[in-house]
Amino acid sequence: GESVGLHLPTLSVQEGDNSIINCAYSNSASDYFIWYKQESGKGPQFIIDIRSNMDKRQGQRVTVLLNKTVKHLSLQIAATQPGDSAVYFCAEKPNTGNQFYFGTGTSLTVIP
């Protein structure tokens, strides 16, 4: 089966610092990736996506980097705020089928 893993299960950062959350994926045929944020008691919230024909995409305070050579995905959050505290998941979709595979998640805690 697919394997999407996260390097760090927990991450603590000071408010105002930048956060980097990493994700490794195993299927080189994956061509679409999404980062989600999940707060306690809520469903995952779409943050940003990237297709395999790109290596970087920026959103509001977030940047996703894709390194296909080493099958690595990262989410960078600029000027981290207390409201960013949540579990972050990466999801990959292979170029065949319509199923997404999710990582186990990284819990981000922002220290005021």
Added chain:
Amino acid sequence: KAGVTQTPRYLIKTRGQQVTLSCSPISGHRSVSWYQQTPGQGLQFLFEYFSETQRNKGNFPGRFSGRQFSNSRSEMNVSTLELGDSALYLCASSRTWDEQYFGPGTRLTVT
């Protein structure tokens, strides 16, 4: 634009019973996927429907089934509930296959 809605939000059932969960996708979205989320297993894919047809199915027993209606609303059913079925059941919708948006989930507790 309204987001994905799921009903009910919370449910308590007894072993052996069956349950039906409902999902209304974002307007215009034709794909609906269902996931089971547990602390030990994370997010696991159940199945995906597009235009009333099941396109993909995960590795769950036949007790888990679903369907999609012509208005894209979807239901999933779990029969003969087991304690291990206690989980957060999430529904996600997308236009075709990308930009998947999740609902708040249904928290199912089996006693």
